[in-house]
Amino acid sequence: MRTLIIHNPRSGFGSDAVFQFERAVAQAGDECLLRILEEDFVASEACADAGDFDVVVLSGGDGTVSTLLHALAGRDVPTCVFPSGTANLLAANIGNAPEPSSLARACRRGMTARLDLGEISWTDEIGQRRTRGFGLMSGTGFDAQIMQAALPNKAMMGQAAYFAAALANPRPSVVRFTVTIDGRTVEREGITCMVANNAMIQGDIQIVPDCRMDDGLLDVIIVETSDATQLLAPIAFGLVDRAGKSIGRPHIKSLKGREVRVEVSEPVALEVDGEVMPGLVRSYEARALPGAARMVVDSMSPYGGADEGPSRFGGSDVIAYPK
Numbered sequence: 512m513r514t515l516i517i518h519n520p521r522s523g524f525g526s527d528a529v530f531q532f533e534r535a536v537a538q539a540g541d542e543c544l545l546r547i548l549e550e551d552f553v554a555s556e557a558c559a560d561a562g563d564f565d566v567v568v569l570s571g572g573d574g575t576v577s578t579l580l581h582a583l584a585g586r587d588v589p590t591c592v593f594p595s596g597t598a599n600l601l602a603a604n605i606g607n608a609p610e611p612s613s614l615a616r617a618c619r620r621g622m623t624a625r626l627d628l629g630e631i632s633w634t635d636e637i638g639q640r641r642t643r644g645f646g647l648m649s650g651t652g653f654d655a656q657i658m659q660a661a662l663p664n665k666a667m668m669g670q671a672a673y674f675a676a677a678l679a680n681p682r683p684s685v686v687r688f689t690v691t692i693d694g695r696t697v698e699r700e701g702i703t704c705m706v707a708n709n710a711m712i713q714g715d716i717q718i719v720p721d722c723r724m725d726d727g728l729l730d731v732i733i734v735e736t737s738d739a740t741q742l743l744a745p746i747a748f749g750l751v752d753r754a755g756k757s758i759g760r761p762h763i764k765s766l767k768g769r770e771v772r773v774e775v776s777e778p779v780a781l782e783v784d785g786e787v788m789p790g791l792v793r794s795y796e797a798r799a800l801p802g803a804a805r806m807v808v809d810s811m812s813p814y815g816g817a818d819e820g821p822s823r824f825g826g827s828d829v830i831a832y833p834k
């Protein structure tokens with residue numbers, strides 16, 4: 512097996528887990544090339560030779576990984592997401608066993624699933640058209656404000672920085688969103704409008720139910736509230752109902768579609784997979800890229816099959832304890 516690891520050393524806490532992964536791959540006798548990204552890396556250049564390898568491992572935070580996945584979209588290279596960032600939500604949503612040796616094993620087994628990516632486009636403040644790929648979600652409004660506020664504390668506090676930032680911004684501004692999904696338009700007032708390829712956020716909470724990255728659709732999520740303490744209510748619901756199936760989340764409106772256009776009544780901040788874009792926007796377009804990533808998955812992943820064969824302890828789930 513020839514493995515290419517593309518690693519961003521500026522992601523997260525500077526964990527050395529990716530080097531454990533590299534050792535696990537090399538110990539098994541496989542060839543492994545470790546490419547360290549420069550600060551101003553160009554994603555298409557960093558993975559230009561990906562086709563020369565059996566597996567490409569993307570190691571970094573959600574922003575880095577999604578940028579690289581977008582550059583690899585449609586290339587059909589088996590790709591493994593390695594969690595080296597602060598939150599690692601994309602890796603969590605893919606759901607593989609996260610330990611370096613487990614991921615090395617998943618790469619060797621080579622089970623893959625074709626999973627969707629998202630793509631978002633907008634016009635920036637100097638009139639330039641910009642396009643970014645995303646693995647998780649992107650959006651305008653309060654979520655972008657939270658990401659911005661969390662930035663100074665991410666290195667020290669990790670995921671708690673997001674919650675601290677949400678609590679420190681209790682009165683987000685309410686704007687009017689005009690959302691067109693596959694030709695159908697709805698209007699809503701709210702504090703944020705996000706497009707999601709995945710809906711599991713910090714704390715294993717599903718903010719909307721049944722969001723999958725293999726249905727070829729984006730979920731559009733509008734949070735209709737003016738008070739962050741109301742936003743915390745669905746999060747609290749999530750703590751007892753992680754699957755997000757419960758009723759009683761009146762403030763979250765969710766829709767599904769392949770192509771989405773969002774117009775906002777006033778300029779708002781935009782974030783893409785947790786990275787705040789410079790300037791403010793009045794509108795954006797997003798679309799699903801169905802099956803664009805060929806992702807390494809294991810039997811722990813909701814997108815993986817049972818690859819381990821029957822248990823040597825037998826297939827019964829009835830356990831007979833001695834009396």
Ligand SMILES: [Mg+2]
Pocket residue numbers: 627707708722723724725726727728729730
């Ligand atoms: Mg989907």
